[in-house]
Amino acid sequence: MTEDFRVLIVDDDFHVARLHYAYVEATPGFIALEPVGGGEAALRAVASLRPDLVLIDVYLPDWNGLDVLRNLDVDAMVLSAASDSDSVHKAIRRGALGYLIKPFGAEVLTAKLRGYARYRRLLSAVGSIDQEGLERALRQLHPVDSAAKPRSVTEQAVVGSLERAGALKRTAAEVASDVGISRATAQRYLSALVEDGAVEVSLRYGTAGRPEHQYSARP
Incomplete structure (x- = not known):
């Protein structure tokens, strides 16, 4: 079973940090x-805890969050009220x-x-x-908003099969038979x-043989 991704939140506003937590x-x-509130604390936490992902604010009391970002050898996203194009460009750079x-x-x-989890899963493929x-x-x-992305007839039929199943999950073979x-x-x-x-996927473990993938429509 895949291990959960560990996330470090860096924000000096206690209430905001707990909300994002x-x-x-x-x-x-x-x-x-456990969230931390400054750049120095963030660097120490990353070194000791080795999170998979850091969510960092730009406005920190001791460092600019974008300068901390430059010193992190870990995946990171910026969560900030800083909306100027220079900050956004610098963060991406x-x-x-x-x-x-x-x-x-x-x-x-x-x-x-969720998009990050899919990104990591696709990049973790062997080879x-x-x-x-x-x-x-x-x-x-x-990710593109699914409402703005037209689906093919077959895609609609596959999603419809899962939606008709409701809370019951279906295998690829069951979807194939239904569609x-x-x-x-x-x-x-x-x-x-x-x-x-x-669509969401999970594994069903039987008494023998390989685990089977089961699918359900995302609410």
């Missing part, structure tokens, strides 16, 4: 570490995987975290990655929909 904790697959302008709701950060795979992984960091396509075709569409965030 709660957002992270509520996202499946993520664990929030210094390696930020995302930039969220405060204030924002839980669903916004959750979407970013080398081709250009198409790399582009697919990078797209997860900036009237081959299992390989169903598997291909399901994998793409998982990467787009429209």
Whole structure:
């Protein structure tokens, strides 16, 4: 089973830090570490705790968060009220995987975290990655709103099959039978929909043999 991603929040506003802590904790697959309130504390925490992802503010009491970002050898996103183009450009130039302008709701950060998880999963595949795979992984960091992205007839049929199942999860073979396509075709569409965030996947462990993937439509 994949281990949860550990997230360090760097923000000197205690209430904001605890709010973002709660957002992270509520996202499946993520664990929030105890927040820190300054640049020096962030560097020490990263060195000792080795988080997978750092969520850092620009305005810190001892450092500018963007200068801290330059010294981090870890994935990071900027969460800040700084909305000037220079800060955004500098954050991206210094390696930020995302930039969220405060204030924002839980669903916004959750979407970013889920995209990050898909990005990491795609890059963790065994062996080398081709250009198409790399582009697919990078797209997860900036997912397109599914409402703005038209779906093919087959994609709609696959999603419809999962929606009809309700709380019951379906395998690729069950979706294929319901839609009237081959299992390989169903598997291909399901994998793409998982990467787009429209479908969730989990493993079912039987009494013998390999674990089986099960799919459900994301609410």
